[in-house]
Amino acid sequence: MNAQNFPPIPFLDLKAQQARLGQGLRDRLDAVLAHGQYILGPEVLELEAKLAAFCGAAHCVSVSSGTDALQIALMAEGIGRGDAVFLPAFTYTATAEVPLLLGATPVFVDVDPRNFQIDLNSLQDRIETVKRAGKLKPRAIIGVDLFGQPADWAGINAIAAREGLFTLDDCAQSFGAAQNGVRLGKAADATATSFFPSKPLGAYGDGGALFTESAERAALYRSLRSHGEGTTRYEVLRTGMNGRLDTMQAAVLLAKLEVFESEIARREEIACIYDVALKDVLTTPVRMQGAQSAWAVYSVLLPDETTRDAAKAALAGAAIGHAVYYPRALHQQPAYEAAHDGVSLAVAESLGGRVLALPIHPDLSDEQARRVAATLAQALER
Ligand SMILES: *Cc1c(COP(=O)(O)O)cnc(C)c1O
Secondary structure (H helix, E strand, C coil): CCHHHCCCECCCCHHHHHHHHCHHHHHHHHHHHHHCCCECCHHHHHHHHHHHHHHCCCEEEEECCHHHHHHHHHHHCCCCCCEEEEEECCCCCHHHHHHHHCCCEEEEECECCCCCCECHHHHHHHHHHHHHHCCCEEEEEEEECHHHCCCCHHHHHHHHHHHCCEEEEECCCCCCCEECCEECCCCCCEEEEECCCCCCCCCCCCCEEEEECCHHHHHHHHHHHECCECCCCCCECCCCCECCCEHHHHHHHHHHHHHHHHHHHHHHHHHHHHHHHHCCCCECCCCCCCEECCCCCEEEECCCHHHHHHHHHHHHHCCECCECCCCCCHHHCCCCHHHCCCCCCHHHHHHCCCEEEECCCCCCCHHHHHHHHHHHHHHHHC
């Protein structure tokens, strides 16, 4: 097969999605242009109600990004200097950045070698280490639903309950995913998601949301996203931030929410094509019992870095989009090394050289998915 004869396969195809959304999207945007309420307009309230209903959460508070959602959730708990926040070492930078911004200390936890999610034994271990050292106060666990798959929330919550810790679900990659038929959104004390364009439910700019079952927390989140305001706009009760979702993004998200379930179903179909075509060639993503993934990322695991790089080169040669999430564990990043106690987190450290993410957007055709798989299989047989 001469791959050069085929058109490129993009990693993401937001143009195809826009064409598929058609007039519905434009009508939503025109409505905002007509009423002109660009900040906290009616679309923002409509979206919050629809997102809460979608995942079955009592409250949804939309915010300016997934990162701000994480920050507001920790600010509301008063987490800061002297506090330990436990989080997986194999995740996007924002998960660790937020506790540091608030003066708290991220405590990096190793991940499970099967699904790369936070490892419960390592979590318990790291909590014991912090308690023994006696310098930091354990306050919170940020569990990350990596790549679209739910983390083990039953396990995380059991540890949090025993240790009296606040749980925050970093669901930036996994809104729409479910465990035993229950969608993420109320698995933890608070859930933060992102509408960055490449996430499963992506806006045309930055955006995010918080979900909680607690009316008190929801009220705090609303205040914090608007400069700590009280019952009137110019009453300042606490130090907050400018963290609102704008009305244009809410309008885009309302149009996208209508097709979101069918997009998740399409991503699942593509995942199945990859699973079948690649299961004898490399390690395909492990599906956890009872979990439905939102398939933000379909990341395969190669035996070593040389093989991974050969696979990357083959995809590049065939103009097939691909990505590496994440080349380096967070405790090994220059910015975060100083916050880490030097403990080795062997699994997180080993993954960066072995992972490879394939295209899985909903506008990928069966034929394209088969070509991605065939290109990889051929490269690995050599
Ligand atoms: C994307 C992402 C974030 C940050 O979301 P933004 O909307 O880009 O700020 C946080 N955590 C994880 C795991 C992410 O993938």
